[in-house]
Amino acid sequence: MNVANVVNETTDEAGLRVKTPKALVAGRPGPAVRDAALWAALAGAGVFAYREQSDPSPVLGLVLPLLILAAAVPGSRRHPAPAVFLANAACALGLAHPSATASPYLLALAALTYLLGIRSARTGPALLLFGVCTAVDLALCAVLGVGPVYWFYAMSMIPMALVLPWLAGRYRQARQALVRGGWQRAHDLEQRQRFVAEQARLRERTRIAADMHDSLGHELSLIALRAGALELSPTLTGQDRTDLAVLRAAVSDAVGHLRDTIGVLRDGSEGEPTASSVEPVEELVDRVRESGVTVHFRREGAVPVLPPLVDRTAYRVVQESLTNAIKHAPGSTVRIRIAHQGARTHVRVTNSAPPTTGQAATGRPATAQADPARPATALPAPGPAPEPASGHRGLTGLRERVLLIGGTLHAAPREGGFEVLAALPDRVSPERAGTTGEPHPREEAGSESVRRLAAARRSTRRRFVVAFAAPAGVGLLMLASAAYLALQLATCVLRPADFAALRPGQDRAELAHLLPDRQFRYVPEAVTKARPAPPGTVCEYYRSNSNLLDEVDVYRLCYAGSRLTAKDVLPS
Template identity: 40%
Template sequence: MMPLMRTVILWVVAALPVVWAAITSLPGRLAPWEAATYLVVLGVAVVLVRRRPVTALLVTGAAWLVAFLSKVPADSTVGVGVLSTGLVTVGFLAGRHATAGERGVVALIGAGAAAVTSALVVLGGVDTALAAVSGIAALAAVPWAVGRYRRQYLGMVRAGWERAEQLEREADRAVEQAGLRERARLAAEMHDMVGHELARAALLVGALEVAPALAEEHREAARAARTAVTAAAERLADVVLVLRSGEREPVRSVDEIVARARRSGLSVDVTGDGAEPADPVIARTVHRVLTEAITNAIKHAPGAPVTVHLAGTGDGVELRVVNGAARRAPADAPGSGQGLLGLAERVALVGGRFAAHPLDDGGFEVTAHLPGKPATGSAATGTHRHRAEQRVRRSARRTVLLACAVAGGIVVAVLGYLVFDAATSVLDPADYQRLQLGRPESEVAAVLPARTRVDRPDAAPPVPEGASCRYYSTHANPFDERRLDLFRLCFRDGRLVDKALVERDP
């Protein structure tokens, strides 16, 4: 699917709740200008999310918070749902496209803090602040984590295909090298066997040519035969040269590498039996590890002595390069660590083991255990697959834990707020019974709790004309069978004009 078409589809999906909120008959329906504004914001966020994922997430989160705070007093369904699909979509895409997750985490924490602060300042209700931060967590943080997991998973799949292509190229190179070795073998056989026979034939024909008893016409025939054999030998030499042109240059031995390092002024000591591998691939790996280790020692520990230990084992060779602590600070030795990672990959490719770590005395040690012959490609890919699977598993665990933590946090916060709301708004039944109609509000307030109940009953006695009513809990336990019953007190002109027990079926 083309990127433009995909962007349009995502925008349409995110815009559906906005259109619904504009045409619904609910009290908090959107005005046309509000719907148009939110559609533009969603369009900008969907277009921006690929290049500026965190910015798109913040823009959409801010728009959701504005819609929530402006509409939730009239209708909570519209307040929560108008931009919920857009926030979920942008949150997932932001996590999917963000190269690093730290900025997104900081942005989400900031969005949660802004939601709580804005809800307390604008509407002044703890329940609204709880709902706002729960919305940011459920609609933005969880999709962000899912997007991060999706990125890790697709990265593992992409790395697998790249690895397969690399192994295919290596297989092609192996076939090519096998062909080169066969060409070299044929060249050697042709040179040693056919060339020798041609030289012998030319010598015999030459002896026949100078024989005194040979007639002149036979002598001319012998001369022509000798010329033909000599030409065949020259053409054979040309063919051998062509066959041998594909041979690779021989790999430098450990002694040659060490000698070159000593000529540059490095103090190098060689230990072990010096048993170099016979296989050319393993020999090149030894050459690569030794060269990189000596180069690192020169860069990061100038002036330090280096010890090279090469010894044969039962199934291969062991190479260990140890350098001491730097005798002087390196002038400029930046390093990305890619050299050692490349060595680890190369050693793993042939089925060996690699380790590199600093020593207690300030030095550094590089160790490679290599087999006698390269391992197959399946063994070489184990390290790559294991690392990629570990990253994906960690991302999946973080996603599941975050989703569970958000869900559990919302449940605990809601239950806790229910307990808080009921316990801090309880009007003692005995005080309720003593309240008399017509008493001044100032006298009644002396026995009333500091808070009123947040919820308002749909089915209640009619409110007296011109009066304002308050609702209070009948008891502190919000979970028993009469948890929804409320005391209602109505005041008009500063006096209590009505009181009622509102009984609701739980």
């Protein structure tokens, strides 16, 4: 089944494009339908509040806010911050209304702020937007000279509608990101598991290549050496010598093919697998001596218990050096010295310059094998020794092996021969722990999963602090606004005894010591319409007591010029 037939690309709440099965997309309304439904719900709240107002202004109270919401709701998908600013403008229109604030559109502001928290991951611009909106509202209050209730609305209700829904949206966004990140992490783990399996196959291929090169190549070289020595035996017939020459040539070709194959297997390998047990170096030297090679071996110092990886590397250094001496300098004398000093093992293998051609095959004069009872017979020269493959893969692989465990290798010509010097640590350092298949703490600390976990913890701590700090800040702001409102209401109280002492006809200056410092500016419009002021007068309003929780009667004093003409009690 083609995946493209069952998967469709859609846009989620955060504005991100995600792949969703078509079966689910078919039953889900599109973005335009969802935006229209949201606008209808917000507009319904505004229409309901508009119908409850007395003497409403259709343009200021209904038409203009609905047009603003019609632009803000769909625009919030691509530009959520300007949409919030437009919704705040719809709320601010209520500040210009003579008798009612824009509380119905607080719902629209809260909804668009919630969408801002979901669709925008940046905190700084959002906080700057909230500050600008609050500053605009307070500036409008100051320009219009509104009453304390409006100030309380602008200083507490609007900031609360800005901050708290945004925090809820941020939480929803973080939860969605966590879910998406979890599935992405699971996908990455599956990919990494396949990669690890492939790397395991490559390491196994490298191990096979190393063993074939070090073991089989060495044995083939010894076979070629023995065939060359047997070819010089005076007891063989001409046909036997021909067959041995063909055999030695075949072995030489096999060594060449083996090196080519090993080169292909080793290409792209990343490291050496875990070492396995090998025979002691002394047994290797004995087998080479049995092949007719002159080898002098010496071990110095107390032999420590070496890790398998170090022991195998030392064995491979000696084996590769012997193999190269047999192939490149047949008949030469090989000297091997292994010294254990301090915490390191030093391996030194040197071979002398190769002897003459007649001695090259066995390392000793050809006449030493002649039978005195038989007439001297011209012996054919032995065939060429196996030639090394181009690229010197043996020394290259050996150097890689030594470097992997933290050692050093030096190989260079010396006095007509060749010398290999290797210094190996008796213990593999933690920095080389990866070569033994054990994870290193530094690698674990620097892994992608650890970095993601640390970033998630930091983000969680920040969100935890904000979750408590933001409501606390909003609460303090509301408390300050309530305190300011209480101060405004408490300082516009005219005591009933003082109100009773007022007499129409008195001058305004005579009443100054009885009147409070501030007037009560928020008088319900329905009350003023039921008791209109006398024509040609200017009225002042005062609260009858300082009770902030209950509705109280309002005292009205009307002046004609500076003379008190009427005083009334307006029920709340």
